[in-house]
Amino acid sequence: xxxxxxxxxxxxxxxxxxxxxxxxxxxxxxxxxxxxxxxxxxxxxxxxxxxxxxxxxxxxxxxxxxxxxxxxxxxxxxxxxxxxxxxxxxxxxxxxxxxxxxxxxxxxxxxxxxxxxxxxxxxxxxxxxxxxxxxxxxxxxxxxxxxxxxxxxxxxxxxxxxxxxxxxxxxxxxxxxxxxxxxxxxxxxxxxxxxxxxxxxxxxxxxxxxxxxxxxxxxxxxxxxxxxxxxxxxxxxxxxxxxxxxxxxxxxxxxxxxxxxxxxxxxxxxxxxxxxxxxxxxxxxxxxxxxxxxxxxxxxxxxxxxxxxxxxxxxxxxxxxxxxxxxxxxxxxxxxxxxxxxxxxxxxxxxxxxxxxxxxxxxxxxxxxxxxxxxxxxxxxxxxxxxxxxxxxxxxxxxxxxxxxxxxxxxxxxxxxxxxxxxxxxxxxxxxxxxxxxxxxxxxxxxxxxxxxxxxxxxxxxxxxxxxxxxxxxxxxxxxxxxxxxxxxx
Numbered sequence: 193x194x195x196x197x198x199x200x201x202x203x204x205x206x207x208x209x210x211x212x213x214x215x216x217x218x219x220x221x222x223x224x225x226x227x228x229x230x231x232x233x234x235x236x237x238x239x240x241x242x243x244x245x246x247x248x249x250x251x252x253x254x255x256x257x258x259x260x261x262x263x264x265x266x267x268x269x270x271x272x273x274x275x276x277x278x279x280x281x282x283x284x285x286x287x288x289x290x291x292x293x294x295x296x297x298x299x300x301x302x303x304x305x306x307x308x309x310x311x312x313x314x315x316x317x318x319x320x321x322x323x324x325x326x327x328x329x330x331x332x333x334x335x336x337x338x339x340x341x342x343x344x345x346x347x348x349x350x351x352x353x354x355x356x357x358x359x360x361x362x363x364x365x366x367x368x369x370x371x372x373x374x375x376x377x378x379x380x381x382x383x384x385x386x387x388x389x390x391x392x393x394x395x396x397x398x399x400x401x402x403x404x405x406x407x408x409x410x411x412x413x414x415x416x417x418x419x420x421x422x423x424x425x426x427x428x429x430x431x432x433x434x435x436x437x438x439x440x441x442x443x444x445x446x447x448x449x450x451x452x453x454x455x456x457x458x459x460x461x462x463x464x465x466x467x468x469x470x471x472x473x474x475x476x477x478x479x480x481x482x483x484x485x486x487x488x489x490x491x492x493x494x495x496x497x498x499x500x501x502x503x504x505x506x507x508x509x510x511x512x513x514x515x516x517x518x519x520x521x522x523x524x525x526x527x528x529x530x531x532x533x534x535x536x537x538x539x540x541x542x543x544x545x546x547x548x549x550x551x552x553x554x555x556x557x558x559x560x561x562x563x564x565x566x567x568x569x570x571x572x573x574x575x576x577x578x579x580x581x582x583x584x585x586x587x588x589x590x591x592x593x594x595x596x597x598x599x600x601x602x603x604x605x606x607x608x609x610x611x612x613x614x615x616x617x618x619x620x621x622x623x624x625x626x627x628x629x630x631x632x633x634x635x636x637x638x639x640x641x642x643x644x645x646x647x648x649x650x651x652x653x654x655x656x657x658x659x660x661x662x663x664x665x666x667x668x669x670x671x672x673x674x675x676x677x678x679x680x681x682x
Contacts, residue, residue, distance in 0.1 A: 200284060200359075200622040200635070201227045226287040226680055229399055234282070239629075242281065245391045246625060249279050252390070258383050258441055277380060278673030279387065280624050284635060284655040288402075291651055291679045294357070294365055294639070297548030298649065300539060302353045302641045305370060305526045307542040309349040313339045313522060323537050332531070333579065334524035336487060338494060342511050345418045346644075349520035352411070352482075353641040354378075357549075357653075360617035366552045368636060370535070372519060372527040374484050377654040378640050379442035382407060382449075384676040385652070400681040402651035408449035410642050410650065411482075415450075417644035418516045419479045426479035428452045429469060431460070433485050433501045443484050457485070462505030465512040480516045487521050529612050530556065530578040553615055557608040566613040567604065570597050574664070575604065575613045588664055590616050619664060622675070624657055634658045636666050637677065651679035 201223050223231045253276045286294075311317055312329050313336075319326045329335055354375030356368040385404050389396055412428070419426035432443035434456055447454035459470050460478065468475040483490065489499040491506040509515045525531060533554045536547040555562035557575075566573060570589050577585040587600040604611055621632035639653035655675040656666035666672040 200224075200620050201231075226285050230283070230285060230395070233395060233398065242625070246279075246281055249281065249387050249391060250276060252387065253277075253279060253383070256383070258380070278659060279384060280657060280673055280675045281388070281391065282623050282625065282630070283388065283676040283678045284622050284637070285678045285680065288680055288682060293548070295649060295651075297365070298355055298639055298641050299647045300543065300545065300548050301355065301367065301370070301535065302350065302643060302647060304535065304538040304542050305353070305372065306347070306349055306643060308538045309520070309523055309526050310347045311542070312525065313342065318538070318541055321541065323541055324531070324534050328530060329525065332525055332528055334487075334522075334528045336522035336525075338507060338511075339520075339522040343513070344520050345420060345516050348418065348643045349523045350526065351414050351418055351518040351520075351643050353643070354638045354654075355641060357637045357639065358552075358617060359620040363620070365549055366617070367535070367549050368552060369529065369532060370527040371638070372523040374486065374519070375638075375640065376439040376442055376484075377638055377656075378407060379445045380674050381640070381652060381654040381677065382445075384654075384674055388676045399678070402679040402681050404650040404652040407640070407650045408446060410648055411446065412450045412452075414642040414644035414648075415480050415482055415518055418518050420513055420516055423479040427469070427477060428480040428482065429455045429460075429478055431455055431457070431481050431483040431485055433489070437484070439484065446482075452482075457500070457502045460503045460506075462503060462509050465505075465509045465514050467503065467506065467509050467515045478515060480518060482518050487524060490517075490521065528578055529576055530558070530609075532612070552617065555613040557604060557611040557613060562613075563604075563608045566611075567601060570601060570604075572616060573613045574616055575600065575611050578610055578612060586665075588616070591662065591664070616664070622655075622657065624659070624673075624675075626659060626661075631661070633661075634664050634666065635675070652677040 258276060308318065312319070316326075316329075318324055319329060330337070350372040352375055354371040354377060356371065358366050358368050360366055381404060415428050416426055428450070429452055430443055430447040430450075432440060432454060434440065437443070444454055453469065455469060461468055461470070461475075467478045467481070469478050485501055488495045489501040491502045491504060492499045493504050494507040495502070506515070507521070510517055510521065533551065533556060536551055539545055539547045555566050555573075557563045557566055566575065570587070571592070573587075573589045575587040575589070587597070589597065592600070619634045619636070622635050623630050624633040626633070635655055635657045637653050637655050639649055641647060641649045655677045657673045657675055658664060658666045658671075659673050660671055663671070
């Protein structure tokens, strides 16, 4: 049992005084107040009952088709295996006051990030103020010069943001990274809640858990608010790369939940700087595209000419103000890991406030002094690619062999500008069902923040859990699972 275990369910004093073991904790330690009702219920369940419910959850996820594609894991050409994300039936629970504080910090951060993106594509005040070096912006591969001077509806660029949060130290929240391009995972948040309510309806009768099912309604309102001026009843579509994308289930799910069309690039065309959708009734004007396609593939006339996923002329229509893209083109500059260390300064610069949520301390390997420190402490640090995602291209020093560290050292020395490093935090853990029974596993949280006429979010998010013992990597592509996230209303 790690001391971090107390952060989510138990008080430190309980565990230290009692020496609780991982498998036999039920009914031994006194849980934190907001977990007491759940723990009383769990203690009354037999292991056989829980095992049956866990099997039922897995079967239902497969039956509904809640899967993700796993690239590079098949020996057969053209075959992309799909897996269900392991689901744990022990929820992560937040008390109402703790959630309200976290929500305030998330609203503040997303507001500052949207101000930053607008600024760097217009006046660039933050560069002139000397807060961020110009080369860090205009030399970044995620910076899109095509967006210079382009005005977007309500000056909002990141309409949907997924902010990854961890708890560490003495229970403080830290932002691990910002996801502003095409953040995914909200469908799992919604399906996890539906599954828990189906498996354990009595739990929701005993606990006043704030609902999350209205997220698609909030998302639809957000997309409508992004419509070009004059579009009173905007036509909205979800644009997907296609069925072989790892998040295709989510694209189809959200389109269905919002009651809008799911389209691919081939379903759209541009004429006179307006975007149209091909339908059996003839062309239909499209006003808002919730795009789940990366910038590079949106328009072969502007970005990658070999893209078969995009729409020729789309960016011309976008620049003319005749269609809105959510999220906006060029938002990737704000979630690049080389820009992440500056976000607290963005909050101070644009909002005149102190950040409510802290960043994880970060070394930028492009700086000689930072690089020297990182190279001297590789076995202690987590090193990430600035453009990386999904848990790939990173080194977790304490979990790596000497050979892996040596190999990574050579890569880092050759291209230091491509990496950042962070300390290995003592992340909080939550009781989780594993093969050996119930044991602590590290978790993070991805709340989803919507920016439209106002900044809104549902009370909850996607809790991801690292199922491998000792692992800090929660990504589904790296063997992670998910939990339902409860925010109590009292």
